[in-house]
Amino acid sequence: MPQYVKQRWIPESGPGIPRRDKQGGEYRAFVPDLLSGSAWVIPPALAKQAAEVEREILALSRNDASGQLESIARLLMRSEAILSSRIEGIAPQVDKVVLAELAQDEDVRGFKESAEAVARNLKVLRSIEESFTNEPTITVELLERFQSELLGDNPSIPRGLREMQNWIGGSNRTPIGADFIPPPPGQVRELVEDLCAYLDSAQHGSLIQAAIAHVQFETIHPFADGNGRVGRALIHGVLLRRGLTQQTILPISLVLGTWSHKYVDGLSAFREGNLSGWLEVFLDAASEAVSQASLIAKQLEEIQSDWIRRVEESRRSDGKQRALRSDSIESKLLRGLPAHPILTTKAVQRLYGVTPGNARKALERLQQAGLLRTTVLNKRGVLGYHADDILDLLSR
Template structure:
């Protein structure tokens, strides 16, 4: 697929790539990786077809914790989302690490995303369409290729996905648009297509640590996203100026979304860095207040817990023992010290054990998700335009 870009688009693509690279390889990238799954939970929610209000980040964190120990304080919705988050993360990781991408691998990803809907599994053998009537495609917004053409088109796409013909962001953009144009499944095409964005960026080494919330930005600017895909599906003669212009229009939309996603992720990274400084000051103040003047050792349980807190915002003593290979007494001492320093709060687990919750992390995830649903990335200036979790309760 030939791509002829303009100087302006080249500059935008270069800017976007630098922003993502700086985000992924800079300080704080591990923190972004730790909480990225919460920001991308919309895919897990969609794949479960959960109705009603989406479960909170805290409920999902409790449900994830229950995969390793007995926890009861979460609902069925949170369990479904947590399970699907795990499935999507593992499937996408396998796809990113594979030497080459195959049709079978994409099919496995699709089955993982729609695990509870086997009737949609496998490449479609029927005609589908987007928009218009459920009974005929006469008024459809877009009619994908006929089913007999799909296997060959997918073979061509996986060959492109396995290579490196274009720069990473260009490849991610074109692969996503081509997949959505082929629309190879009867349902779940959007979810698989968005997962392929992360797969390409990870395979090309652009997002080794952080996960870019570009899916959420594209969802927020849905009209612009649809306009870009429509432009990509041009009818101009291949290689003509009109064909190149159409492709450039889509690349501009995608690169802009990548740049915006990187900017918002960078702000989130800075928020976490500021939070870490506050935690350090609270620990120091608490230790001084109880007469502990000696500085914390770098190998102490408190230091280890704080280092991993963005990725494990809900903990029990058993969790700390399992992750950091320390005794139960040492784990409880560290957790209680962080509670007394007002970094963790205790919550019931519905069992004899207590959970320790980093509410600031979970609240930050919720606020960030709400901001990403605003066309101004600021809910004070523009309200969220899609379903988002409720605002965190005020701290007392």
């Protein structure tokens, strides 16, 4: 049975600490049930709803707008990384995030650490996408690696499973009066090992499993930092591992970011023993995420149709009567811009295996057609070509 365990808090001492934070005393930490061997029975109505939403997700996976599911998936993955970070209070501009991604491969300036943090969130999503698809076993060490990738080089935040009590809400200095207090550190490893075993199982359907894995992870809160972003990424990992999706295409953070009160209510319901209350919130959020992803895919298709029209008009104005070849560099760029909305000549070389001269000419032709805007990205005058239509779509 899930239970609250009494713990004793020994407060900090020293100057500058408010009196209320110097008070020690008892607090109650919540310890959830282990997932292995749980006898949960999913109510028929919720099981039916889960099946319906799974069909919606499968239909979304088949949405091959202009034959570009890969680009749509990468666009949705970036949207998910940005929105998941905003829930944590990290909210740089979209173009700065893309620049931070680009800086992982070449010398680019013009962004701050907050943009790097979102770029690392995107890296974690990619790692989970690869690992949950290919790794034979999900382990504690794998989850710890995701957290380490998320934190980057920040030396002030402990890595791996926490060895201290954490809490949500209330004071930064004491758990007494907090909104929620996760399990004591001595019980974290057993709970996470049990969660990993559940992630490797097929005890429930894909979407139900994703819901339970996420709420259990957030309840354990196993890390000193990064729990929210890693926990939301685990949703995608489960769906990938079970074969419901082939790529990260469900922008669940887009919904949870606007459903903050409902989300917290759902978490609280689970911790009070009401699994159905949590599943109702999660399944509704997943269905809304499918709707949002379908809308983004439709908007992308409209943008790309407009791009093709503008490119053909530009070609005709230059006296070129033949349509753009599907194997040309410009066509490849048109298909790839949703995944890479800021490019340099070097990036085009790296992505498409072309010469510097041909990369630059293709970018300049799309700029001439009005699809790309240029900025200077570093002191050496390297130009960045921005697809503002995509950046604006991600900013909505």
